[in-house]
Amino acid sequence: MSQTLVPPAAPLTEPAARATALTKVYGKGETQVTALDSVSVEFARARFTAVMGPSGSGKSTLMHCMAGLDPVTSGSARIGDVELASLNDRQLTQLRREKVGFVFQGFNLLPTLTALENMTLPLRLAGRQPDAAWLDTVVATVGLAGRLAHRPSQLSGGQQQRIAVARALVSRPEIVFADEPTGNLDSRSGAEVLGFLRDSVRELGQTVVMVTHDPVAAAHADRVVFLADGRLVDELHAPTADRVLDRMLAFEAQGRRTG
Template identity: 90%
Template sequence: MSQMFPTPAPGSPVTEPAARATGLTKVYGKGETRVTALDSVFVEFARGRFTAVMGPSGSGKSTLMHCMAGLDRVTSGSARIGGTELASLSDKQLTTLRRDKVGFVFQGFNLLPTLTALENITLPLRLAGRKPDPAWLETVVTTVGLAGRLAHRPTELSGGQQQRVAAARALVSRPEIVFADEPTGNLDSRSGAEILGFLGDSVRELGQTVVMVTHDPVAAAHADRVVFLADGQLVDELHEPTADAVLDRMLRFEAQSRTR
């Protein structure tokens, strides 16, 4: 299964996806060192939805996120955010697009230790020479549950609180899409559940679009949809997933890969 374009319900309005890959191929190296990380992937990420991307180690899930977020150039095919074809942009234009239209939440938080939580949250806007919308900033801070911690620096915050700062930073510029790469990987189960709950709230209550790479079936079960990669290709998807259903699919793919 290499094509994952959802079919709209009869009579429903056609809405451009937040992001789309069409025949996306990514190759690293040449000759004997050539590795095809993604092999003609077709997938859409609908607006206002929470999608998890899963697959065995080396399946290409992080490469897909990096190409869709404009962090890595595709070898062939197309990667679009909204109506913008990323391959058509210069490096400077890509930097601007990532700053203005894409939010990022990484496993390592990536906070500046000398800045307060509030300063870390608003840093992307300040770098762009823009002021935050006070009402939207308050909404994001309230949703993420940081109202009482904004004056604290990262060393004064727990891991879960630091990741919430990173998540708020990703949302404050009202991006078209947020990419989260193993956002719970450095957190205990309680903090991880809080972050997943916040990401879900940002979709349901703030209308955000979230794409999360994860290896954790419990984390994936917070999403509206899970797409599965194996050997650089999309091989399956689940809607309204449960942790047990996700785990069953993952075990099946891993068993198949061992028999090849």
């Protein structure tokens, strides 16, 4: 691992992101659905948080609202000290470009570009040059220095997703949101990507929020928060796969009793 370089950030007492009484409602009248119901949660800097819950619990909606991809109905969503609802479309686009990284199930790599070109594409689109020292650090963390000239078709699924995670880190965002980043990977490739996310937190001082349904994936995090029916119902620190699975099974059993 090369020298650790911690991204510039607000004071450590300020969380990287925070939701306060966040509510998200889709539709109106008889078709109205409350996806998030007054959720309050903080995501600490330089920590890896997993968000879990049954299907339809609101975990992806929470991530989309916190990342500024979806407006909130009421309550507050902040990145650092910036209230997302106070921004116009241009300001929101700029904030997402400069302070937020995204990783999704689909690798979303351009097939005609090399791994390195894919990693630096968001910066080039923004008219910025990558910081050379930071890029070297991210490349070292990826562990694919010998593959940077390869195109996506020449890389395994795990390698492609690690490039996608690296792309999210190269702009030095305050926070990275990952939505089921191992969902399309086999167990070995998934472990590679989870290890990389873990290293980005431990070695690079990155903040990561990951939505997952997999207790093994969640066990890589420092903390797991659990949603059910659009509400924050529990959290677990220093998780293990067994402890996460036990909590999930308990929530499912409770849902069957109250359903």
